[in-house]
Amino acid sequence: MIIKNYKTSLIVSALCLLIFSCKENSEPIEVTTDNFHTAIDKVVDVMIHDIFSPPVASRVFVYPNIAAYEILALNDSSYHSLKNQIKHLEAIPSPNPAKKINYPLAAIIAHLNISKQLIFSEEKIEMYRDSLYNVWKAKNPREFNESKAYGLKVAAHITAWMNKDNYAQTRTMPKFSVDSQDESRWQPTPPSYMDGLEPHWNKIRPFFLQSADQFKPQTHPPFSLEKDSQFYKELLEVYEISERITKKGDRSEEVAIAQFWDCNPYVSVTRGHFMFATKKITPGAHWIGIVKIAAKNTNANLMETVNAYTKTSLAIADAFISCWDEKYRT
DSSP: OHHHHHHHHHHHHHHHHHHHHHSOOOOOOOOOHHHHHHHHHHHHHHHHHHTOOHHHHHHHHHHHHHHHHHHHHHTOTTSOOGGGTSTTOOOOOOOOTTSOOOHHHHHHHHHHHHHHHHSSOHHHHHHHHHHHHHHHHHHOHHHHHHHHHHHHHHHHHHHHHHTTSSHHHHTTSOOOOOOTTOTTSOOOOTTTOOOOSOTTGGGSOOSSOSSTTSSOOOOOOOOOOOTTSHHHHHHHHHHHHHHHHHHHOTTSHHHHHHHHHOOOSEEEEEETTEEEEEEOOOHHHHHHHHHHHHHHHTTOOHHHHHHHHHHHHHHHHHHHHHHHHHHHHO
16 A cells, blocks of 8 residues: 555656646746847947948948837837838837737847848857847747747848848949049048948938938038148148147047047058058947947936937938038038
Protein backbone atom coordinates (compact mmCIF):
# COMPACT_ATOMS: atom_id res chain seq x y z
CA MET A 1 0.00 0.00 0.00
CA ILE A 2 2.83 2.38 0.89
CA ILE A 3 4.60 1.62 -2.41
CA LYS A 4 1.38 2.24 -4.36
CA ASN A 5 0.82 5.60 -2.66
CA TYR A 6 4.45 6.54 -3.30
CA LYS A 7 4.08 5.79 -7.02
CA THR A 8 0.87 7.83 -7.14
CA SER A 9 2.63 10.78 -5.51
CA LEU A 10 5.46 10.59 -8.01
CA ILE A 11 3.02 10.61 -10.95
CA VAL A 12 1.11 13.60 -9.52
CA SER A 13 4.36 15.48 -8.89
CA ALA A 14 5.56 14.76 -12.41
CA LEU A 15 2.27 15.97 -13.89
CA CYS A 16 2.40 19.17 -11.84
CA LEU A 17 5.98 19.78 -12.91
CA LEU A 18 5.03 19.25 -16.55
CA ILE A 19 2.06 21.63 -16.31
CA PHE A 20 4.06 24.42 -14.68
CA SER A 21 7.03 23.95 -17.03
CA CYS A 22 4.73 24.34 -20.05
CA LYS A 23 3.18 27.52 -18.70
CA GLU A 24 4.58 30.61 -20.44
CA ASN A 25 6.16 33.41 -18.46
CA SER A 26 3.97 36.47 -18.14
CA GLU A 27 6.31 38.99 -16.54
CA PRO A 28 5.62 42.55 -17.80
CA ILE A 29 8.19 43.82 -20.31
CA GLU A 30 9.54 47.28 -19.53
CA VAL A 31 11.24 49.35 -22.22
CA THR A 32 13.28 52.09 -20.56
CA THR A 33 14.48 55.44 -21.82
CA ASP A 34 18.00 54.03 -21.57
CA ASN A 35 17.02 51.30 -24.04
CA PHE A 36 15.99 54.00 -26.51
CA HIS A 37 19.04 56.18 -25.86
CA THR A 38 21.26 53.16 -26.48
CA ALA A 39 19.41 52.36 -29.71
CA ILE A 40 20.14 55.91 -30.92
CA ASP A 41 23.77 55.63 -29.79
CA LYS A 42 24.17 52.39 -31.75
CA VAL A 43 22.92 54.10 -34.90
CA VAL A 44 25.37 57.00 -34.37
CA ASP A 45 28.26 54.57 -33.84
CA VAL A 46 27.40 52.73 -37.06
CA MET A 47 27.15 56.00 -39.01
CA ILE A 48 30.62 57.01 -37.83
CA HIS A 49 31.93 53.59 -38.86
CA ASP A 50 30.15 53.59 -42.23
CA ILE A 51 30.90 57.28 -42.96
CA PHE A 52 27.57 58.89 -43.82
CA SER A 53 27.49 62.40 -45.24
CA PRO A 54 25.61 64.95 -43.09
CA PRO A 55 22.52 65.14 -45.35
CA VAL A 56 22.18 61.36 -45.63
CA ALA A 57 22.71 61.01 -41.88
CA SER A 58 19.75 63.32 -41.27
CA ARG A 59 17.57 60.88 -43.20
CA VAL A 60 18.87 57.95 -41.15
CA PHE A 61 17.70 59.65 -37.95
CA VAL A 62 14.29 60.93 -38.95
CA TYR A 63 12.33 57.93 -40.23
CA PRO A 64 13.03 55.50 -37.34
CA ASN A 65 12.13 58.24 -34.83
CA ILE A 66 8.86 59.00 -36.62
CA ALA A 67 7.89 55.32 -36.49
CA ALA A 68 8.55 55.13 -32.75
CA TYR A 69 6.74 58.40 -32.07
CA GLU A 70 3.63 57.43 -34.03
CA ILE A 71 3.27 54.15 -32.10
CA LEU A 72 3.70 55.78 -28.69
CA ALA A 73 1.33 58.64 -29.56
CA LEU A 74 -1.45 56.08 -30.11
CA ASN A 75 -1.32 55.32 -26.40
CA ASP A 76 -0.88 58.87 -25.09
CA SER A 77 -3.70 61.36 -25.72
CA SER A 78 -1.49 64.34 -24.83
CA TYR A 79 0.51 63.82 -28.03
CA HIS A 80 -0.84 64.12 -31.58
CA SER A 81 -0.05 62.02 -34.61
CA LEU A 82 2.20 63.60 -37.20
CA LYS A 83 -0.17 62.52 -39.97
CA ASN A 84 -2.08 65.79 -39.54
CA GLN A 85 1.14 67.82 -39.58
CA ILE A 86 3.11 66.11 -42.37
CA LYS A 87 0.71 66.22 -45.31
CA HIS A 88 2.06 63.18 -47.16
CA LEU A 89 2.22 60.92 -44.07
CA GLU A 90 -0.73 58.54 -43.77
CA ALA A 91 -1.91 57.10 -40.45
CA ILE A 92 -0.07 54.02 -39.28
CA PRO A 93 -2.00 50.71 -39.12
CA SER A 94 -4.32 50.39 -36.12
CA PRO A 95 -3.37 47.75 -33.55
CA ASN A 96 -5.62 44.72 -33.05
CA PRO A 97 -7.42 45.25 -29.70
CA ALA A 98 -7.44 41.48 -29.17
CA LYS A 99 -3.65 41.43 -29.10
CA LYS A 100 -1.48 42.17 -26.09
CA ILE A 101 0.41 45.17 -27.52
CA ASN A 102 3.16 46.74 -25.45
CA TYR A 103 3.45 50.13 -27.18
CA PRO A 104 6.97 51.08 -25.99
CA LEU A 105 8.15 47.61 -27.03
CA ALA A 106 6.56 47.92 -30.48
CA ALA A 107 8.02 51.43 -30.83
CA ILE A 108 11.64 50.45 -30.22
CA ILE A 109 11.28 47.36 -32.42
CA ALA A 110 10.01 49.57 -35.28
CA HIS A 111 12.87 52.00 -34.65
CA LEU A 112 15.54 49.29 -34.75
CA ASN A 113 14.03 47.68 -37.84
CA ILE A 114 14.02 50.88 -39.91
CA SER A 115 17.45 51.94 -38.61
CA LYS A 116 18.89 48.63 -39.78
CA GLN A 117 17.60 49.27 -43.30
CA LEU A 118 19.25 52.68 -43.51
CA ILE A 119 22.83 51.80 -42.56
CA PHE A 120 25.45 49.50 -44.09
CA SER A 121 26.83 47.56 -41.11
CA GLU A 122 23.50 45.93 -40.27
CA GLU A 123 25.05 43.33 -37.98
CA LYS A 124 25.98 46.02 -35.45
CA ILE A 125 22.32 46.95 -35.00
CA GLU A 126 21.26 43.29 -35.11
CA MET A 127 23.56 42.39 -32.21
CA TYR A 128 21.95 45.00 -29.95
CA ARG A 129 18.45 44.13 -31.18
CA ASP A 130 18.93 40.38 -30.61
CA SER A 131 20.28 40.92 -27.10
CA LEU A 132 17.07 42.81 -26.24
CA TYR A 133 14.88 40.25 -28.00
CA ASN A 134 16.32 37.41 -25.90
CA VAL A 135 15.54 39.23 -22.65
CA TRP A 136 12.06 40.32 -23.68
CA LYS A 137 11.04 36.95 -25.13
CA ALA A 138 12.10 35.13 -21.98
CA LYS A 139 10.00 37.47 -19.84
CA ASN A 140 6.76 37.27 -21.78
CA PRO A 141 6.67 35.40 -25.11
CA ARG A 142 3.11 36.36 -26.01
CA GLU A 143 3.54 40.07 -25.26
CA PHE A 144 6.87 40.09 -27.09
CA ASN A 145 5.63 38.31 -30.22
CA GLU A 146 2.42 40.31 -30.56
CA SER A 147 4.18 43.62 -29.92
CA LYS A 148 6.94 42.67 -32.33
CA ALA A 149 4.43 41.80 -35.05
CA TYR A 150 2.77 45.18 -34.66
CA GLY A 151 6.09 47.07 -34.53
CA LEU A 152 7.22 45.41 -37.76
CA LYS A 153 3.86 46.20 -39.38
CA VAL A 154 4.30 49.89 -38.60
CA ALA A 155 7.93 49.74 -39.73
CA ALA A 156 6.79 48.38 -43.10
CA HIS A 157 4.24 51.21 -43.38
CA ILE A 158 6.82 53.92 -42.63
CA THR A 159 9.38 52.25 -44.92
CA ALA A 160 6.94 52.29 -47.86
CA TRP A 161 6.37 56.01 -47.26
CA MET A 162 10.10 56.64 -46.82
CA ASN A 163 10.93 54.98 -50.12
CA LYS A 164 8.91 57.64 -51.97
CA ASP A 165 11.06 60.57 -50.82
CA ASN A 166 13.19 60.62 -54.02
CA TYR A 167 16.34 59.41 -52.24
CA ALA A 168 16.75 56.40 -54.55
CA GLN A 169 16.36 58.60 -57.62
CA THR A 170 19.09 61.00 -56.45
CA ARG A 171 21.56 58.08 -56.27
CA THR A 172 21.55 57.90 -60.08
CA MET A 173 21.85 61.64 -60.76
CA PRO A 174 25.14 63.16 -62.05
CA LYS A 175 27.90 64.49 -59.80
CA PHE A 176 28.34 68.21 -59.26
CA SER A 177 29.89 69.79 -62.32
CA VAL A 178 32.74 72.18 -61.48
CA ASP A 179 33.33 75.23 -63.67
CA SER A 180 37.08 75.60 -63.38
CA GLN A 181 37.02 78.86 -65.32
CA ASP A 182 34.85 80.66 -62.79
CA GLU A 183 37.01 81.68 -59.83
CA SER A 184 33.94 82.59 -57.77
CA ARG A 185 32.74 78.97 -57.74
CA TRP A 186 33.74 76.25 -55.31
CA GLN A 187 36.62 74.02 -56.37
CA PRO A 188 37.76 70.64 -54.97
CA THR A 189 40.70 71.17 -52.65
CA PRO A 190 43.75 69.08 -51.73
CA PRO A 191 44.63 66.61 -50.42
CA SER A 192 41.47 64.60 -51.17
CA TYR A 193 39.91 66.62 -53.99
CA MET A 194 36.51 65.28 -52.89
CA ASP A 195 33.42 65.84 -55.01
CA GLY A 196 30.68 68.21 -53.91
CA LEU A 197 28.43 66.32 -51.46
CA GLU A 198 24.85 65.53 -52.43
CA PRO A 199 24.27 68.17 -55.13
CA HIS A 200 20.68 66.95 -55.62
CA TRP A 201 19.61 66.91 -51.97
CA ASN A 202 17.12 69.72 -52.62
CA LYS A 203 15.08 67.13 -54.54
CA ILE A 204 14.48 65.08 -51.38
CA ARG A 205 10.87 65.37 -50.22
CA PRO A 206 10.71 67.71 -47.20
CA PHE A 207 8.54 67.13 -44.13
CA PHE A 208 7.18 70.50 -43.01
CA LEU A 209 8.67 72.74 -45.67
CA GLN A 210 6.43 73.46 -48.64
CA SER A 211 9.51 73.38 -50.88
CA ALA A 212 13.28 73.26 -50.58
CA ASP A 213 13.57 76.97 -51.41
CA GLN A 214 10.76 78.18 -49.12
CA PHE A 215 13.17 80.07 -46.88
CA LYS A 216 15.92 81.59 -49.01
CA PRO A 217 18.55 83.49 -47.03
CA GLN A 218 19.60 86.98 -47.97
CA THR A 219 21.91 87.13 -50.95
CA HIS A 220 25.59 87.07 -50.00
CA PRO A 221 27.95 89.85 -51.15
CA PRO A 222 29.00 89.34 -54.77
CA PHE A 223 32.38 87.73 -55.28
CA SER A 224 35.13 90.31 -55.59
CA LEU A 225 38.79 90.50 -54.68
CA GLU A 226 38.77 94.30 -54.80
CA LYS A 227 40.01 95.51 -51.42
CA ASP A 228 37.14 97.92 -50.89
CA SER A 229 34.44 95.29 -51.62
CA GLN A 230 32.26 93.78 -48.90
CA PHE A 231 33.24 90.27 -50.00
CA TYR A 232 36.95 91.00 -49.62
CA LYS A 233 36.43 92.59 -46.18
CA GLU A 234 34.57 89.52 -44.92
CA LEU A 235 37.18 87.22 -46.47
CA LEU A 236 39.97 89.16 -44.77
CA GLU A 237 38.15 89.04 -41.43
CA VAL A 238 37.97 85.25 -41.55
CA TYR A 239 41.64 85.03 -42.55
CA GLU A 240 42.83 87.34 -39.77
CA ILE A 241 40.83 85.49 -37.10
CA SER A 242 42.27 82.20 -38.36
CA GLU A 243 45.80 83.56 -38.19
CA ARG A 244 45.30 84.93 -34.67
CA ILE A 245 43.85 81.66 -33.39
CA THR A 246 46.62 79.60 -35.00
CA LYS A 247 49.29 81.67 -33.25
CA LYS A 248 47.61 81.07 -29.89
CA GLY A 249 47.86 77.31 -30.35
CA ASP A 250 45.41 74.52 -29.59
CA ARG A 251 44.79 75.74 -26.03
CA SER A 252 42.84 78.83 -27.07
CA GLU A 253 39.14 79.03 -26.27
CA GLU A 254 38.29 79.76 -29.90
CA VAL A 255 39.99 76.54 -31.04
CA ALA A 256 38.21 74.54 -28.33
CA ILE A 257 34.84 75.92 -29.45
CA ALA A 258 35.63 75.27 -33.11
CA GLN A 259 36.73 71.70 -32.41
CA PHE A 260 33.59 71.07 -30.37
CA TRP A 261 31.38 72.08 -33.30
CA ASP A 262 33.56 70.46 -35.97
CA CYS A 263 31.34 67.56 -37.09
CA ASN A 264 32.97 66.71 -40.42
CA PRO A 265 32.40 62.94 -40.64
CA TYR A 266 35.47 62.29 -42.81
CA VAL A 267 38.62 64.43 -42.67
CA SER A 268 41.80 63.67 -44.62
CA VAL A 269 44.93 64.36 -42.58
CA THR A 270 48.44 64.57 -44.06
CA ARG A 271 51.56 64.16 -41.92
CA GLY A 272 54.63 64.29 -44.15
CA HIS A 273 54.31 61.30 -46.50
CA PHE A 274 51.57 59.88 -44.32
CA MET A 275 47.91 60.35 -45.27
CA PHE A 276 45.01 59.06 -43.20
CA ALA A 277 41.41 59.92 -42.36
CA THR A 278 39.65 60.66 -39.10
CA LYS A 279 35.99 59.84 -38.53
CA LYS A 280 33.59 61.88 -36.42
CA ILE A 281 29.89 62.42 -35.89
CA THR A 282 27.83 64.47 -38.31
CA PRO A 283 26.25 67.85 -37.40
CA GLY A 284 22.86 66.14 -37.06
CA ALA A 285 24.32 63.56 -34.69
CA HIS A 286 25.74 66.40 -32.60
CA TRP A 287 22.25 67.81 -32.03
CA ILE A 288 20.83 64.34 -31.41
CA GLY A 289 23.48 63.97 -28.70
CA ILE A 290 22.36 67.27 -27.18
CA VAL A 291 18.79 65.90 -27.06
CA LYS A 292 20.06 62.92 -25.08
CA ILE A 293 21.81 65.20 -22.57
CA ALA A 294 18.69 67.36 -22.19
CA ALA A 295 16.43 64.33 -21.77
CA LYS A 296 18.66 62.82 -19.10
CA ASN A 297 19.11 66.12 -17.24
CA THR A 298 15.33 66.61 -17.03
CA ASN A 299 14.55 62.94 -16.23
CA ALA A 300 12.28 62.83 -19.29
CA ASN A 301 10.09 59.76 -19.58
CA LEU A 302 10.04 57.58 -22.69
CA MET A 303 7.30 59.52 -24.51
CA GLU A 304 8.96 62.85 -23.78
CA THR A 305 12.31 61.47 -24.89
CA VAL A 306 11.03 60.03 -28.17
CA ASN A 307 9.09 63.24 -28.83
CA ALA A 308 12.27 65.30 -28.39
CA TYR A 309 14.31 63.03 -30.65
CA THR A 310 11.57 63.04 -33.30
CA LYS A 311 10.94 66.77 -33.42
CA THR A 312 14.69 67.47 -33.46
CA SER A 313 15.38 64.97 -36.25
CA LEU A 314 12.52 66.43 -38.30
CA ALA A 315 13.97 69.93 -37.93
CA ILE A 316 17.44 68.66 -38.87
CA ALA A 317 16.13 66.82 -41.94
CA ASP A 318 14.26 69.85 -43.31
CA ALA A 319 17.17 72.13 -42.44
CA PHE A 320 19.56 70.07 -44.57
CA ILE A 321 17.16 70.13 -47.52
CA SER A 322 16.88 73.92 -47.24
CA CYS A 323 20.59 74.46 -46.62
CA TRP A 324 21.71 72.21 -49.47
CA ASP A 325 19.29 73.98 -51.83
CA GLU A 326 21.05 77.26 -51.09
CA LYS A 327 24.50 75.61 -51.04
CA TYR A 328 24.33 74.61 -54.70
CA ARG A 329 22.48 77.73 -55.83
CA THR A 330 25.16 80.10 -54.55
